[in-house]
Amino acid sequence: MTGAADPARRARPSALARFVSAYGQEIVIACAIVGLFVVVSAINPRFLGANNLNTIVSGNAYIAVAAIGMSMIIVTGNIDVSVGALIGVLATISGTLAVSGYPVWVAWIAPLFIGAAINGVVGTLVAYGRLPSIVVTLGMLSILRGGLVSFTGGAWINNLPPAFQIAQARWSGIPAPIWFMVILTVAAFLWMRHTAFGRSLYAIGGNAEAARAAGIPVERRIVQVFMIHGTVAGMATMLFATQLRVIQSTVPPNLELTVITASVIGGVSILGGTGTVIGSTLAAVLFAAIGSAMIFVNVSAYWLRAVIGLLILVTVLVDMARRNREFRSAR
Amino acid sequence: MTPRKLFRHETILALFVVVALFVLDRQSDRFFTLDNLFNQGRLMTEVGLIAIAMTFVIVTGGIDLSVGSILGLSAILLGVFWKSLGLPLPAAIGLALVVGTLAGLLNGLIITRFRVPPLIATLGTLALYRGIAEGVSQARSVRGYPDGFYVLGQGEVWGVPTQLWIFGLAAVVAAVVLGYTTWGRATYAVGSNEVAARFSGLGVDGTKIAIYAASGFAAATAAVIFVSRVSTTRSDMGTGIELDAITAVVLGGTSIFGGRGTVVGTLLGLVLIQALKNGLSLAGVKSDGTVVLIGAVLILTILVSNLFHRNANR
Numbered sequence: 001m002t003g004a005a006d007p008a009r010r011a012r013p014s015a016l017a018r019f020v021s022a023y024g025q026e027i028v029i030a031c032a033i034v035g036l037f038v039v040v041s042a043i044n045p046r047f048l049g050a051n052n053l054n055t056i057v058s059g060n061a062y063i064a065v066a067a068i069g070m071s072m073i074i075v076t077g078n079i080d081v082s083v084g085a086l087i088g089v090l091a092t093i094s095g096t097l098a099v100s101g102y103p104v105w106v107a108w109i110a111p112l113f114i115g116a117a118i119n120g121v122v123g124t125l126v127a128y129g130r131l132p133s134i135v136v137t138l139g140m141l142s143i144l145r146g147g148l149v150s151f152t153g154g155a156w157i158n159n160l161p162p163a164f165q166i167a168q169a170r171w172s173g174i175p176a177p178i179w180f181m182v183i184l185t186v187a188a189f190l191w192m193r194h195t196a197f198g199r200s201l202y203a204i205g206g207n208a209e210a211a212r213a214a215g216i217p218v219e220r221r222i223v224q225v226f227m228i229h230g231t232v233a234g235m236a237t238m239l240f241a242t243q244l245r246v247i248q249s250t251v252p253p254n255l256e257l258t259v260i261t262a263s264v265i266g267g268v269s270i271l272g273g274t275g276t277v278i279g280s281t282l283a284a285v286l287f288a289a290i291g292s293a294m295i296f297v298n299v300s301a302y303w304l305r306a307v308i309g310l311l312i313l314v315t316v317l318v319d320m321a322r323r324n325r326e327f328r329s330a331r
Numbered sequence: 332m333t334p335r336k337l338f339r340h341e342t343i344l345a346l347f348v349v350v351a352l353f354v355l356d357r358q359s360d361r362f363f364t365l366d367n368l369f370n371q372g373r374l375m376t377e378v379g380l381i382a383i384a385m386t387f388v389i390v391t392g393g394i395d396l397s398v399g400s401i402l403g404l405s406a407i408l409l410g411v412f413w414k415s416l417g418l419p420l421p422a423a424i425g426l427a428l429v430v431g432t433l434a435g436l437l438n439g440l441i442i443t444r445f446r447v448p449p450l451i452a453t454l455g456t457l458a459l460y461r462g463i464a465e466g467v468s469q470a471r472s473v474r475g476y477p478d479g480f481y482v483l484g485q486g487e488v489w490g491v492p493t494q495l496w497i498f499g500l501a502a503v504v505a506a507v508v509l510g511y512t513t514w515g516r517a518t519y520a521v522g523s524n525e526v527a528a529r530f531s532g533l534g535v536d537g538t539k540i541a542i543y544a545a546s547g548f549a550a551a552t553a554a555v556i557f558v559s560r561v562s563t564t565r566s567d568m569g570t571g572i573e574l575d576a577i578t579a580v581v582l583g584g585t586s587i588f589g590g591r592g593t594v595v596g597t598l599l600g601l602v603l604i605q606a607l608k609n610g611l612s613l614a615g616v617k618s619d620g621t622v623v624l625i626g627a628v629l630i631l632t633i634l635v636s637n638l639f640h641r642n643a644n645r
Contacts, residue, residue, distance in 0.1 A: 079450075081574070129634055132587045134394075138578055139630035146622025253570070257396075257454065264451055302469050306462025312455035313441065320445050 025267025025275075025319060029282040033289060040293040047296045054175055056288045058167070061177035062087075062239040063255075064284035067262040068188045069232030071280045072225050074260075074268045075192070077205040078126060078133035080119075080226075084255030085144035086233050090115055091241035092148060092249045095157035098164045107164060111241075112234035116227040118144075123226025127219040141256070152249035160245055167242040177239045184235065185281040192277065201225060206273035261308070262287065265315050286311075340584030340636040344599045347632065351603060355610030362610055369492050373484070373560065375605045376494040377402075377553040377569075379598075382576040383505045384549035386597045387542045389580050390509070392522040392589025393449035395543065397438060398550040398576060400460035402569030405431040405554035407464040410473030410564035420480060428551045434460055435547015439540035457573070461566075468566040476562065484559030494556045501549070506594040518542065522589030579604055582629050584636060603628070 020027065041048040066083055073080050090111035098107035122140055126133045169176040192198035203211040204218055212218050241247050265283040268275030290311070291304055355362050381398050388395045405427040412423035434456070441452040486493050509515040520528040521535050529535050550569070558564050583600030585592025604625055611621045 125630065125634070130637060131630070131633055135581050135587055135633055136630060138574060138581070139626040141574065142578070142622045142626025142629070144626075146619040146624075146626065148619075150617050150619035150623070257457065261454060261458070264454070300466065300469065303462060303466040305458050306466050309455055309457070309459025309462050312458060313452075316447050316451050316455060317441075317445055320447055324446065 023276070023278075024322065025315075026279045026282060028315070028318070029266065029279060029286055033282065033286050036286070036289055036293055040296055044296040047293065052292065052296075054178070056292045057181070057285060058175035058177040059243070060284060060288035061175075061181040062167075062236040062243075063258055063262060063287070064181045064281040065184055065239060066233055066236035066255075066259045067266070067280040067284055068184055068277045069229035069236075070259050071263045071266065071268045071275060071277045072188070072192070072201060072232075073133075073229050074263050075201050075205045075273065075275055076222060076225055077208070077273070078222070078226075079260070080122070080137045080229065081134060081256050081260070082122070082137040082141040082144060083229075083233055083259055084253075084257075085141050085148070086115060086118060086230070087237050087240055087255060088250060089118075089144050089148050090234055090237040091247050092152055092157065094237060094241045095160060095247035095249075098160055099157060104161060104164045104166075108166065108238050108242075110234075111237040112231045115230035115232075115234035115237070117230070119226040119230030119233070120223060122230075123223035126226065127222040148249060155249060157247040157249060158245070160242075160247070165242045165245070167239045180235065180239060181281060184232070185277050188232075188277045197221075197224075202273055258287070261312060265312060267319070340632075341593065341596045341599060343636060344582070344584060344596065344603065344632065347628075348599055348603050348606070351606050351610070355606060355614065358610060358614035362613055367609070367613075369495070371605050371609050372495045372498070373492050374609075375601055376498045377557050377560075378572055378575045378579065379498050379601050380501055380549045380553045380556075381546075381572060382579040382597050382601055383501055383594060384542075384546040385573075385576045385580045386505070386583070386585055386592055386594055387509065387518055388449075388546050389577070389585045389587060390518050390522045390589055390592045391539055391542060392525070393442065393539065393543075394453065394577070394587075395435075395438065395546045396450065396453040396573050397434070397456040397460055398546060399569040399572040400457045400464065401431050401434045401547050401550035402554045402557065402572060403566055404434060404460045404464040405551040406558050406564050406568045407468045407566050409555060409558055411467060413476070414473050420477060424555055427555060428548060431551020431554065432544050432548040435550070436540065436544040438547065439543030442543065443536040443539050461570075464566040468564075470566065473564040474562065476558070480559055481562065482559075484556050484561070494560070497552070497556070501552075502594060502598060509594050514538070519590055523591075575604075578625065578629055582632055 037048065046052065066087065070080060070083060093114060094107045094111050097110055098104060118140075122133075122136050125131050125136045129136075167175075167177050171179055192201060200211065200216045200221055203214065203216055204221060208218055262284040263275070263280045265286075266275065266277075266279030266281070268280060287308060290307060291301070294301055294304055294307070352363075361367055381402070385395060385398065408430050409423050409427040412418045412426050413420050416423075418426070438449075438453055438456055441447050441456070442449050482488075483493050488496060509518060517528070517533045517538050520531065520533055521538055525535060553572075554568065557568055579600040580592070580597050581587060581600075582603065583592065583596030583598070585596060607624060607628070608621050611624070
């Protein structure tokens with residue numbers, strides 16, 4: 001029994017090795033966040049102040065939440081380029097309800113249902129109309145963006161009731177958006193890993209035909225996952241719309257790309273079948289931290305996007321190199 | 332003409348275009364005037380040049396999200412080369428075109444050498460190129476170009492807007508290359524079955540790199556025309572133009588999965604979008620309502636064409 005040559009032992013690597021290979025991307029991003037904090041706080045200790053940490057995370061929690069739904073969509077091998085427009089539309093609806101005298105909880109909850117309904121249509125077109133999701137959501141992007149501006153005429157919503165501002169609440173001293181982000185991320189992660197429904201999403205993304213042969217109702221699952229994504233976008237809206245005392249009734253520029261980027265950097269393969277929402281949430285936090293760090297080390301904020309772009313490319317290239325190596329050693 | 336040929340996507344789309352033009356003509360007597368049509372041509376040229384190159388990209392089964400950012404980067408560098416570095420304007424234009432082409436080339440290299448999916452690679456360079464444009468410009472705009480430069484975007488040659496000549500030339504060359512050359516056939520082969528194309532001895536990687544470089548060149552050309560048309564240079568130029576171009580290409584019948592599509596289809600898609608935008612605004616519909624309609628038309632056209640396509644396959 002020589003360890004190295006024993007095939008049984010080689011096929012069963014240690015628990016740590018399995019953990020590292022399963023969550024490689026998440027570990028890389030977590031290390032990047034820690035590294036960033038160490039370096040930046042060495043240059044400017046005020047970066048580590050509790051106030052700044054809260055601002056970084058809670059101000060961007062809605063991106064992390066939206067990325068949870070997006071990750072589910074991408075895991076099934078689809079994509080949604082309309083989520084930014086959807087959040088813009090839902091925010092306007094939510095704000096309109098809040099100023100028209102409805103109870104605030106109605107204004108919070110309504111986006112969840114409307115988001116599910118709109119994305120239910122998208123999912124139906126993708127699953128039963130056999131249209132590529134990028135085409136349907138591209139069309140939906142135009143419809144939502146144009147519909148929003150022609151409905152509101154670009155007017156802002158003012159005089160929101162103070163009780164509406166859930167994003168400014170603190171529970172046990174921690175901003176509410178952080179609670180939402182953490183709880184939703186953990187719940188979605190466990191749900192995707194440990195329920196038959198969640199695992200079927202990976203199966204569909206890995207090989208839709210094989211999933212169908214295994215008895216998974218692929219079309220119905222795709223409609224359902226789009227509706228879940230719409231609901232989660234409604235929750236993101238709840239955090240986004242209640243941040244400030246006004247709601248700009250335009251689509252937040254490039255929000256869909258930021259959300260997709262967070263999912264992809266978080267390790268969700270655009271080809272479907274792999275990735276976790278822990279990764280996408282960590283990536284959203286990393287983006288926010290980089291944006292804040294640049295201010296603290298006195299780099300012009302105009303370079304932010306270049307840094308993010310470079311980060312995307314480096315992460316993807318490292319990931320591809322790792323995957324190619326694993327592919328080769330598996331053969 | 333077999334029924335199969337008659338029901339191809341371009342025919343359906345051409346019918347849509349004719350109906351749209353007819354209806355819009357009835358709505359406003361200003362629609363079918365030469366002045367208006369030429370003006371619409373000016374507005375269509377920038378996205379049109381990008382969409383023509385995008386047709387090739389999507390036919391190979393790829394996508395290029397970075398074209399809007401390449402446009403912004405080339406425009407900013409055009410201004411910086413000319414004003415800050417004091418280069419003569421023709422040299423600045425040439426350098427801007429070179430930078431745009433190199434940016435596209437880098438996309439191609441990342442996609443072929445590192446096997447990064449095009450959507451991800453160009454998502455990364457979308458942020459990178461726009462970021463460089465913003466970083467270099469620091470939100471300052473460059474104005475005051477010499478009068479001769481404005482001929483490109485605002486002037487006429489032989490009674491026709493200058494950029495329409497460029498656009499027409501690009502369209503003809505692209506249609507011939509994609510439809511009637513071995514290189515064009517190779518593009519379809521790469522898109523319909525990359526492995527088979529590789530085993531047939533086609534230079535798959537070379538074809539892809541050349542197409543992404545051409546996409547960058549087209550975006551840079553659009554940048555020069557854009558700057559000339561609006562007389563100024565800003566770093567946010569071309570934001571979102573990639574989605575407009577992709578919409579035109581897909582509306583034109585190019586399959587997002589690759590292997591199918593024509594330049595003529597893309598041109599029809601462009602004309603339909605521009606006609607809807609213009610005609611409806613002349614008829615008093617607000618431009619945002621038009622955007623809604625374009626989204627609906629996009630989904631509907633693909634749905635209809637999908638039905639016919641599937642029936643034809645059976």
